Amino acid sequence: MRASKLRNRVTVYQAISTPSPMGGSSTPTWTPVRVLWANFTPLSVKDVINAQAADSETRARCVLRYRTDIDSKSRIEHRGQMYAIDGDPLPDDNSGLEYITLMLKSVS
Known part of the structure; x- marks a missing residue:
């Protein structure tokens, strides 16, 4: 992955x-561990609807x-919004x- 794509x-x-x-x-207290560069992408409406159909949030x-x-x-x-990781990380x-x-x- 090119470094220029990791801009968030x-x-x-x-x-x-x-x-x-x-x-x-x-x-449990949530403590910041590290700050990283990433490519953060909100899902499109179509992807969200497909995820809900598959019983995923x-x-x-x-x-x-x-x-x-x-x-x-x-x-x-990301930008003040907290997210939980849904499942294991997927490799390239x-x-x-x-x-x-x-x-x-x-x-929340």
Whole structure:
């Protein structure tokens, strides 16, 4: 993938569990881990309707350079909107080591 296509900045978040002061269950806190260049594309209306027909809530697609530290437990923020990763990252068609594609769904 050409670097010029990666023109959007996204922030990757990981859930960090901190125990409550009273010793109860821990509350996950979303902490920013890194800021990366990406190709962020909201899905078209046609793609959203097809995703809903397949019982998926996918709303956007994000392409990043190949990484192994991002999985379905991470979250992505783009322009103030938080997205959960829907499924495992998809490798590229050529070598599988150039870039990954993340299917994203909105979270509040």
